Amino acid sequence: MVLLALAVLPAFLPSYQVSVITQVLIFSVLAMSIDILAGFAGRTSLGHGAIFGVSSYVAIYWTSTLGGDIWIGIALGILAATALAGVFAALAIRTSGVYFLLLTLALGMIVWGVCLRWTAVTGGENGLRGVGRPVFIADHASFYYAVLIVVAPLTWLMWRLVHSPFGLTLRGIRDSESRMRSLGYNVPLHLFVAFVLSGFFAGVAGGLYVLFNNFVSPSTVQLSQSVSALLMAITGGVGTLLGSFVGAAAIIVLENAVSAYTARWPSVLGIAFVLIMIFAPEGVVGRARLLLARRRFRSSKPNHSGG
């Protein structure tokens, strides 16, 4: 149903809105990749903006500086993102909670620092410009379909992943690491694989972003990228994979609306973060689920007062 609605959208909407929705789809993938870790393995990452951006950097460097083929560039970008996620994972999986967050934050900042300072390769603050989209997906509508064709199966794949025995094991680790360990599960290995897979998906999002934006700069890998992607996952509801679409739509629409009136987007992002942390930490979809569950609980036990 939703897919069908998404498929006919470009027929009704002007191209600007189509490109906003394209952006929503791309960032939903990034938000879901974060949610795989945050919602199912209980590890909140602040380094995914860097993984995402490295994929973009590699793809654009390959096509514009080295003059290579764009598809190979994107493949290499995804590979680089996955490898980087492997490095991050190796360093971070032994920690949890706040330490994991700090470590991924610091690792992401290193990537940002390197992108900023290594001017010879990354172009420093000026960033890198790509060679543009291939002709057959050049206009907004056809690019939208191309992204949809990639994102739909990818979403299904991620959904399958978190609902597979592997995903259940992750949830077990989230709820009680020591219990899973004593049951004989290899906890570090599961977390490592989850992180690398999550990095792969973030890399795919980075590859799509290259086609969408055709430009990459240190601001693509910086902390605010990780933060807004995490906010998307949280707004949608941590642990509700598909909530990421809701979250991404909310944040991107908000960003577009705010930037039409003021340049103070970081302030708005900051305030949004503070308000969500205080009032709705379980996110929109998470809260809806909670309410629904309460209602079900009440109707199934009519004599039971209180919820």
Next chain:
Amino acid sequence: MMGINLFQILNGLTFAALIFIVASGFTLIFGLLRIVNLAHGALYLVGGLAGYSAAKASGSFVVGALAAMALVAALGAVLDRGLLSFVRGVELRQVLLTLGVAFLLNDISLVIWGGDTFSVPVPEALRGAMWIGGGMYPKYRIFVLILGLLVFAALWLLLNKTRLGALIRAGVDDPEMVEAMGINIQRVFLGTFMLGAALAGLGGGVGGAFLTLYPSADAEILVFSLAVVIIGGRGSLVGAALGALLVGLLNAIGQVMFPELAYFVIFGPMAVLLAFRPLGLFGRAA
């Protein structure tokens, strides 16, 4: 090692002293209150900019530094009482909330001071260079080095030799017990938070004279503080000092030998260390 001499080592030591001043505030709040204040870098930047304005207006460096500390301590109080009290006890939500505050503070300072680079004016007595071991070295940096040592000594004495320090340490382990003894532990915690914030402000006021202040300075100083605390281990003052020393010296070496990849030189060793000691050099399991 080519190119490494006394001058670079002094650079490393003085930089270490500065990041220790900032990171000690971070580790104080993290270790004692268990709050990871990701707005610490933004507090540094706001403190530095306010210190710059106050020093310009009054013509006094000391007034600037004191104004920076006072303003940032007040901001810390607002942050602790106004916002963090809503999410007390939920670590991850506290961290993310302070992250939102960091974005907000950074953007507000961009509105007030603009995107220019500022340098806090150094007092007459600290300008110029002095002879050290057969070479000339900037007086101001020596001053920062001494200040860093003084901050370390003062904090160590406060925590280990005073009644207040004992209260803080006891409050961390068992707040209810301290409360039952008739002590307002919340006020002690608030004071600790303000002290930690004030150290970020002091760092901004002092650091603004030799690192200069620019819009992304908050992120850079936050990463250095994180590295220091991650290496040193949570809440350990000695750990923070050693971490700062390590980060400062590696940074000086990195800038000389691999200018474009200086970050790797700092964080590579941090990564290796973490592979063996996830809680840092002096970290204890919570």
